[in-house]
Amino acid sequence: MARPQHFGWFLSRGFGPHGWGRPDWEWGYDWRRPDLYQQSVRTLEQAGLDLLIIEDALSAGSPGTLDLRVRGAYGGPKHDPLMLAPYLLDASERIGIVPTVNVGAVLPYTAARQLATLHHLSAGRAGVNVVTDVSSARHLGQERLGHDAAYDRADDWISAIEELWSSWSPGAVVEDVATGRYADASRISTSRHDGEYFRLEGPLNAMPFDDGAPLIASPGGSPRGIAFAGAHSDVQLALARLDIDSLRGYRQRVLDAAAEHDRQEAIRTLFVLKPQLVASSQEADRLVAASARPEEADLARIAQAWSSDAETDLTRLDLDAPLGPGVFGEHVSRGTIAGLRGKHAEDPDAPLREILAQHARLGRLSERRGFVGTAEELADFIEEAGEHAGSDGFLFSGDLHPVTVHRMLDDLVPALRRRGILRREHPPGGVGANLRDF
Ligand SMILES: Cc1cc2nc3c(=O)[nH]c(=O)nc-3n(C[C@H](O)[C@H](O)[C@H](O)COP(=O)(O)O)c2cc1C
Numbered sequence: 001m002a003r004p005q006h007f008g009w010f011l012s013r014g015f016g017p018h019g020w021g022r023p024d025w026e027w028g029y030d031w032r033r034p035d036l037y038q039q040s041v042r043t044l045e046q047a048g049l050d051l052l053i054i055e056d057a058l059s060a061g062s063p064g065t066l067d068l069r070v071r072g073a074y075g076g077p078k079h080d081p082l083m084l085a086p087y088l089l090d091a092s093e094r095i096g097i098v099p100t101v102n103v104g105a106v107l108p109y110t111a112a113r114q115l116a117t118l119h120h121l122s123a124g125r126a127g128v129n130v131v132t133d134v135s136s137a138r139h140l141g142q143e144r145l146g147h148d149a150a151y152d153r154a155d156d157w158i159s160a161i162e163e164l165w166s167s168w169s170p171g172a173v174v175e176d177v178a179t180g181r182y183a184d185a186s187r188i189s190t191s192r193h194d195g196e197y198f199r200l201e202g203p204l205n206a207m208p209f210d211d212g213a214p215l216i217a218s219p220g221g222s223p224r225g226i227a228f229a230g231a232h233s234d235v236q237l238a239l240a241r242l243d244i245d246s247l248r249g250y251r252q253r254v255l256d257a258a259a260e261h262d263r264q265e266a267i268r269t270l271f272v273l274k275p276q277l278v279a280s281s282q283e284a285d286r287l288v289a290a291s292a293r294p295e296e297a298d299l300a301r302i303a304q305a306w307s308s309d310a311e312t313d314l315t316r317l318d319l320d321a322p323l324g325p326g327v328f329g330e331h332v333s334r335g336t337i338a339g340l341r342g343k344h345a346e347d348p349d350a351p352l353r354e355i356l357a358q359h360a361r362l363g364r365l366s367e368r369r370g371f372v373g374t375a376e377e378l379a380d381f382i383e384e385a386g387e388h389a390g391s392d393g394f395l396f397s398g399d400l401h402p403v404t405v406h407r408m409l410d411d412l413v414p415a416l417r418r419r420g421i422l423r424r425e426h427p428p429g430g431v432g433a434n435l436r437d438f
Contacts, residue, residue: 005385007394008050057136061075068311129219151227211430217236233267254267270394376411
């Protein structure tokens with residue numbers, strides 16, 4: 001049997017209009033109502049996935065970027081995933097639900113209390129994906145911090161939360177009807193947290209945890225991001241080139257960061273994966289061949305999607321003119337521009353058509369040149385990642401729409417289960433215990 005791995009789903013565009021612009025929209029789900037996600041999350045649980053992570057961003061955009069973000073629903077509207085979490089926890093029994101929270105938006109005391117409440121309500125299945133994005137600072141009446149300062153604030157935020165979660169010592173909850181005493185205040189610490197960003201007093205007025213604590217996930221891949229994960233996270237959401245050496249290298253960086261805090265056993269690195277699964281290798285070959293010559297409509301769709309992320313209207317530019325650096329404003333993330341330019345990162349003369357076309361081109365899983373293939377071919381890759389990169393597992397990325405979920409998992413679940421890579425049942429104890437199971 002192959003090495004078992006953990007799997008999850010990353011709802012990559014957050015709690016927003018699912019299926020918009022695709023034929024799936026005709027299924028008639030209302031993205032604002034819980035049933036779409038509840039139905040999907042039950043399928044993820046039946047499929048043996050350990051957790052669902054829900055992306056979030058606070059902002060619909062600035063006056064200059066609003067239209068780019070909302071016109072194709074790529075960047076908004078978005079509703080708050082923390083509010084969706086109880087509906088999903090109630091509709092499921094074993095899977096972990098991990099909404100994203102921006103540390104600038106919620107005070108540590110409030111977050112500690114909300115997450116503790118969800119942890120108790122769900123018997124240990126709640127978590128939080130901690131993000132440091134500062135582009136929405138203006139909505140919160142805050143100064144925009146720099147990259148590293150935002151991580152310093154996140155460190156301070158999570159440390160305050162961890163202190164609040166441990167403010168009730170063992171034995172603080174007495175529950176002795178005979179003496180009429182519910183709790184013992186002498187075992188509850190009122191100590192202060194005096195950080196650079198947050199100064200506050202305990203104790204938390206939520207119950208302590210019998211076992212574990214809400215799951216902490218984090219996605220930052222910079223050295224600061226990985227240092228944060230090493231110190232605090234149970235799960236690192238990793239975006240990397242998906243070749244065996246890159247997987248091994250990224251996971252090792254996370255383990256090295258965790259070793260600084262003696263936490264190597266506590267953390268799992270899960271790689272984000274968005275395969276295009278088809279029924280046969282002939283169909284995969286056909287798709288890959290067709291993608292070498294993208295049509296104008298394909299390029300327009302890609303330009304539209306990147307316009308939202310790059311906060312720059314690419315759809316109005318001449319496809320055959322070079323995409324010079326002056327097109328982008330100062331506020332646009334350098335990482336996003338590098339991602340868009342791809343292999344043309346160092347070539348200012350590359351025309352937009354060529355830059356967009358590379359995002360249309362697909363590659364075959366069986367040749368390790370891309371992620372188009374059959375479920376068995378994907379299972380081969382996942383098995384290889386487990387055997388040769390020590391992979392802890394993967395997060396499938398996409399909408400949380402029943403059509404997307406079934407398209408991804410229908411044939412993959414049997415392929416992975418037959419190999420012993422995907423669990424058949426979840427042990428009791430919540431999402432943290434599930435992830436530490438192997
Ligand atoms: C897989 C993945 C998921 C992410 N999810 C979110 C998110 O939900 N909300 C958000 O504001 N940023 C999200 N980010 C952005 C990160 O929080 C971070 O800002 C970005 O990766 C840059 O950080 P770095 O410089 O440490 O790599 C995500 C990044 C990755 C790679």
